[in-house]
Amino acid sequence: MLAMEYRGPRRVRAVQKPMPEIKHPQDAIVKVLRACICGSDLHLYNGNVPDTRVGSTFGHEFVGEIVEIGADVTKVKTGDRVIVPFNVACGECHFCRQGMFGNCHESNTEATAVGAIFGYSHTAGGFDGGQAEYVRVPYANVGPTIIPEGMDLDDAVLLTDVVPTGYQAAEMAGIQTDDTVVVFGAGPIGIMAARCAWLFGAGRVIIIDQEDYRLEFARNYSYCEAYNFREIGDPVVFIKKITDWLGADCVIDAVGAEAQGNALQTITGRKLLLQAGSATAMHWAINSVKKGGVVSVVGVYGPTDNLVPIGNLMNKGLTMRGNQTSVKRLLPRLIEHVQNGTLNPKGLITHRLPLEEVADGYRMFSGKMDNCIKTVLLPPTVSL
Amino acid sequence: MKNPQINTPIDPRQIKGWGVDADPKNDPTYPMRARMNATQDPDSKHRPDSLQPQDTEVLRSIERPNVSAVYGTPEPPKGLSGMIRRFAFNYSENRYRHWLPLIVADRVNMVEGLVEDLAHGKFPNIWAEKGYNMDWKYKRGSLILKLSVLTAIAVGTTVLLTSGSKKNKTYKPKYKYKS
Numbered sequence: 001m002l003a004m005e006y007r008g009p010r011r012v013r014a015v016q017k018p019m020p021e022i023k024h025p026q027d028a029i030v031k032v033l034r035a036c037i038c039g040s041d042l043h044l045y046n047g048n049v050p051d052t053r054v055g056s057t058f059g060h061e062f063v064g065e066i067v068e069i070g071a072d073v074t075k076v077k078t079g080d081r082v083i084v085p086f087n088v089a090c091g092e093c094h095f096c097r098q099g100m101f102g103n104c105h106e107s108n109t110e111a112t113a114v115g116a117i118f119g120y121s122h123t124a125g126g127f128d129g130g131q132a133e134y135v136r137v138p139y140a141n142v143g144p145t146i147i148p149e150g151m152d153l154d155d156a157v158l159l160t161d162v163v164p165t166g167y168q169a170a171e172m173a174g175i176q177t178d179d180t181v182v183v184f185g186a187g188p189i190g191i192m193a194a195r196c197a198w199l200f201g202a203g204r205v206i207i208i209d210q211e212d213y214r215l216e217f218a219r220n221y222s223y224c225e226a227y228n229f230r231e232i233g234d235p236v237v238f239i240k241k242i243t244d245w246l247g248a249d250c251v252i253d254a255v256g257a258e259a260q261g262n263a264l265q266t267i268t269g270r271k272l273l274l275q276a277g278s279a280t281a282m283h284w285a286i287n288s289v290k291k292g293g294v295v296s297v298v299g300v301y302g303p304t305d306n307l308v309p310i311g312n313l314m315n316k317g318l319t320m321r322g323n324q325t326s327v328k329r330l331l332p333r334l335i336e337h338v339q340n341g342t343l344n345p346k347g348l349i350t351h352r353l354p355l356e357e358v359a360d361g362y363r364m365f366s367g368k369m370d371n372c373i374k375t376v377l378l379p380p381t382v383s384l
Numbered sequence: 385m386k387n388p389q390i391n392t393p394i395d396p397r398q399i400k401g402w403g404v405d406a407d408p409k410n411d412p413t414y415p416m417r418a419r420m421n422a423t424q425d426p427d428s429k430h431r432p433d434s435l436q437p438q439d440t441e442v443l444r445s446i447e448r449p450n451v452s453a454v455y456g457t458p459e460p461p462k463g464l465s466g467m468i469r470r471f472a473f474n475y476s477e478n479r480y481r482h483w484l485p486l487i488v489a490d491r492v493n494m495v496e497g498l499v500e501d502l503a504h505g506k507f508p509n510i511w512a513e514k515g516y517n518m519d520w521k522y523k524r525g526s527l528i529l530k531l532s533v534l535t536a537i538a539v540g541t542t543v544l545l546t547s548g549s550k551k552n553k554t555y556k557p558k559y560k561y562k563s
Contacts, residue, residue, distance in 0.1 A: 107455075108456075367523060
């Protein structure tokens with residue numbers, strides 16, 4: 001089968017790999033119909049996530065059709081078209097039974113701090129991802145959710161990560177009616193978080209980024225204010241100024257380790273790997289939120305350490321919340337939002353490429369070329 | 385520990401004032417987590433009934449007691465990078481001795497990948513793997529600049545090394561003459 005293959009930092013290719021096999025009675029094999037390149041895939045692509053092995057296949061955002069099931073699979077059958085949440089979750093461990101499907105304890109042997117994620121290094125379990133024709137999906141009784149009749153596959157594929165993560169970012173921010181919400185990062189997750197902030201009753205939503213085309217997109221898609229941090233001076237002072245010098249009630253970090261805007265952070269975090277990525281967005285988030293406010297973190301950072309103003313967390317009485325998204329917990333509500341038109345996930349898709357051109361897709365998304373927001377990869381068995 | 389009694393658990397309900405101001409609604413983890421402490425959870429150690437057979441090497445974090453019920457099988461550790469990874473997994477996720485060797489192993493693994501390609505008679509198409517077609521299409525100026533700088537550095541380095549070897553050749557006869 002054809003699959004994306006990692007060869008080293010910023011080097012990927014499409015190659016023929018062996019078909020995945022059933023390894024556990026609750027496994028299923030899924031024929032991929034749509035897969036996306038996610039902003040967090042860029043951390044792997046750039047070689048910033050430890051234990052990313054040459055030969056790995058990335059891709060944690062995919063939907064497909066079940067073509068084979070293990071002996072104990074009862075909730076889905078061959079032929080079902082399914083949304084596959086990006087996290088691998090057993091549904092039975094101490095954490096899954098608390099609804100923390102993003103923190104499953106029975107799917108990742110290689111690290112305890114993070115649950116397993118499809119196609120996201122051996123630090124996240126070592127499972128191959130969905131940027132391929134076929135993929136092994138463990139715990140098929142738990143994760144895969146049948147795509148409702150009539151739902152567009154483009155909408156469905158964004159329910160695997162982008163929509164739930166944007167939604168949970170807003171949920172974790174504890175938004176109260178008329179709160180001012182600032183979102184750092186106008187990538188797909190940030191744009192979705194800004195859109196979802198309204199669902200929780202925000203009174204004002206502001207998004208900050210450095211790419212004008214993304215800011216313009218966010219204004220139209222998320223109905224929010226959008227500012228380029230290259231043009232507003234110190235973003236923390238700017239946010240204080242436009243919030244009566246108090247700061248935002250809630251701030252969402254939707255950037256993570258690839259942040260730009262601070263030379264020291266960029267050099268030590270992204271170039272020299274002396275810290276787990278550049279923590280510029282988190283730095284700005286802590287400093288621009290109101291005293292007593294909430295910082296919600298969905299941006300991905302590596303597993304070592306970062307330079308952040310942790311003293312201000314205490315001095316300002318902040319609450320900081322973050323997590324890998326519990327996709328399964330949120331899916332029923334989000335499917336409703338998509339079906340009744342409240343959310344329009346496929347509106348984020350700007351590019352569609354055949355899987356054979358996966359290297360071009362990564363380069364374009366990474367370099368923010370051709371006004372790219374979201375790229376969908378299509379295996380050879382699926383028409384463009 | 386000299387006196388193990390010093391850490392004997394007590395029933396907190398016996399402490400005067402325990403829980404008098406408790407406010408269950410003030411839970412910042414809700415609704416991400418349905419609060420449940422392990423001690424109140426009779427199934428806290430519950431695992432899926434079936435465990436994936438261990439037919440390949442899987443590195444296990446020493447912060448957990450066992451291999452998880454399922455695990456990823458692709459790319460088991462091998463070669464020099466595999467040795468470094470095995471070393472890293474002697475240490476917990478709390479230690480730099482775990483993460484830094486893994487980063488080194490990733491870079492070694494990249495070189496191993498190149499060698500493996502060449503050993504199989506396959507010369508990697510770096511231009512395509514790096515997606516430079518996109519740069520050529522959308523950022524041609526910066527790509528040409530980048531390639532020009534790299535070429536200049538490569539040519540400069542080559543010239544420098546070549547001229548150095550000529551000097552050595554000219555010094556050789558003098559040295560022989562003196563001796």
